[in-house]
Amino acid sequence: MKDMNVQTPLVEIKGLEKRFDLDQGFLETLRFRDGRFTRETRAVHAVNSVTLDVNRGEALCVVGESGCGKSTVARLVAGLLTPTNGEIHYDGTRIDDKSRAEMQPLRKKIQMIFQNPYASLNPRMTIRQALEEPVRHHYPSYSAAEVRDKVTEVMMSVGVDPSWAKRYPHEFSGGQRQRIAIARALTVNPEFIIADEPISALDVSIQAQVLNLMLEAKESRGLTYLFITHDLSVVEHFGTRVAVLYLGSVCEVADSATLFSNPKHPYTRALLSAVPQLKDDRPNHIRLKGEIPTPINLPQGCPFQSRCAFANSRCRSEKPNAIHQPDGSLVACHAVEEDRLDQDVIGV
C-alpha cells in the first residue's frame, strides 16, 4: 500500500447533507394557520454539511449517540441512500451521482457490514450460497471451482470451518454469524469496508473475537475502514482517527490518541466522561442539560448549544465551522476558538 499516493484520501466527503421528508403526500403538507391553509413540509435533517476524509489504510471511527446521523453517513457513503446535497468521492471519482450500472464495478471495492447478523443473512440461503453469490456476481469469469476456492479461503481466514458451508444461518451463534457476514464482505476483495455497529449486538467475549478478526483483516488485506459505533472504548482500541457527530454535524475530528488524551469540544468531553470506567472509583461525569433535540427543527447556530455549558449569544446565532487546532484536530466550537473553555468548570 506504500507505493500508492498517500496524499489523496481514499474517500472524500464534501458538504454532505441528507434530509428525509416527513410530509410526503399533498394532504400531509397542508396546515391551517391564521384562518387559511398553507403548504409546508417538515424534514428530518439527518446529516448537515458533513465534510470528512478517509485516508488509505486507516480506520476512521464515527461516534455519536442515537439520532446523530452516523448510520445515515455510512449508508450515504455505501450508496444505499442518495444525498440531498454534497459530494462523495471515491479514489478521485465522484460516486454519489452515478447510476446503478456505473456503480457496479465500485461495489466490489466498497463493502458493508451491518449491525445485526440475525437480519443481514438470508435465512433461506446456506452459508455457501450466501458467500458464493457476491463472487459470482462480481467475477462472472470465475469457474465454479474458483468460486468455491475463494469462498473456502475466506471462510478459513475468518475462522469459520469450511465444512459448515452447507448449513443455514440459524445453526450459528451471533458471533459466528457476524464472522460469516464479514466473510461475505471479504469474498470480493474489497479495499474499503463500511461497518455499521458491527459488534454492538454481540456479547463482550465475542466482541473481542470479532474486533480481532477485523484488525487482522485490516493488516493482511490492507483494508480501510469506516467504522460506525457508539462505544467509545472500541473506538480507542480500533480507530486510528475519530469523528464525533452530534445532531448530524461534525463536532470534532482527531487522531484517536489525541481525542482521548485531549478532547476539546464540550460534547466530546461530556461523552468521554460518561463512559463507565472499570477501575476508577469516582465517576467524573460532566452532566449535560436536557436531551438531544429532535433533528426536525434544528436550532439556529451551534447544534449543541441547548445542552452546552459554554453557549453564548454567538453560539445561538452562528453555526461554528471546523477549525484546525495546533495538534492537528478539527474542532467546530466557538468556545474553543475563542479560548473560553474554563478548565475548572470541566474538572468538576
Add this chain to the structure above:
Amino acid sequence: MSLLSVRDLTVKFAMRDETVTALNGISFDVAKGERLGIVGESGAGKSITGFSLMNLISRPGFVDRGEILFDGEDVVKMSGKRLRQLRGDKMAMIFQDPMVTLNPVLTIGQQMVETLLAHRKLSREEARQIAIVKLREVYIPSPEERLDQYPHELSGGMRQRIIIAIALLLDPQLIIADEPTTALDVTIQADIMELLLELCQSNKVGLILITHDLGVVSQMTERTLVMYAGRIIEAGRTREIINDPQHPYTQGLINALPQQTLPGRKLRQIPGNMPSLTNIPPGCPFNPRCEYATDLCRTRLPEIAQYGEVQVACHEVQRLQAEGERQEQNA
C-alpha cells in the same frame, strides 16, 4: 439478618422433549440497603434470576427446588394475594426497555395513581400528590404537566426516569434493575445511573443490578456475582473482583475489554461461545473455553467455595493463585 436470602435456587424449563436447567443451585444474600451486581453474558441466567426473585417465572419455566426468603418469607411458596402485596410494595423491578415498559394508552399519571391505589388506602388526589413528589425526586421538570402526558410524548431517558419513579412509589426495600440503561445512550446512561445510586443511598434501598457491562457494575455496586451457564462462578466484593478476578472466566471477561489492551493490539479474547443450556459440557461448564482446564475440570463440577476474600467455583483456583503470586515476585 439479610433482607433477601436465596438458597439453592434451581429453575427449569420444560421443553418439548427435555427439561432444561436455566438456573442451577444458586445461593446469595442481599443485606438491607446493599447494592449487588449480577454480571454475565446472554444466556448466563442473570435475567432469570431477577425474574424468579419476584416469582415471575411462568410456564414452561418453574422453580424446581430452593427457596427465596424475602424478610424471612419464602417467595416461591407465597399465595397470589400475598405476592401482589409484595410486588411493587416491598420489591420493585425496572426493566430494560423504557419504550415498552409503560402502557402506551394510559397517561403517566394514570399508571402512577393505579399503582398507589392498588396498594394503599388513598384518595385519587392524595395519590396524585405522591406521584408528583416522586417525579420531582427523579428530576422530572414540571411534574404536574407530565402526569397528563402519554409515554410516547417523552424521550427514552425521561421514560426510564418515570419508571424509576414508579418503582420508588411505594418506598420498596429492594429494587431489581434488569439492564436498566442498555437501551439508552451513554450520556443518558450516566445520568440514570447517578440518579439510581443517589436514590438507593438516600432512601436505604437495596439494589440488584443485572447487567453485562462491567464498567457499570464497578461504579454502582458493592458486591458482584458473576454468572456462567446458569451458575454463580464467582462472588465477592466488587472491588476485589474487578481488580483481582480469580475465576478464569471473570479474568477473560475483564481482559477482553478493549481498554485493557493497548490500542491497535490484538485483544485477549475468550475462545468459543457460551454453551447452550441444552448442551452444557460435563464437569465445569467453562472447561472447553478455559486455557487452564485439566482432566478433573472435564469430569467433575467444581463447587463454589471461599478462597481468601472471594467465593470461586474453580478446581484450579489455588494453583492459579500460586502461579500469580510467583509471577508477581519475579516481576
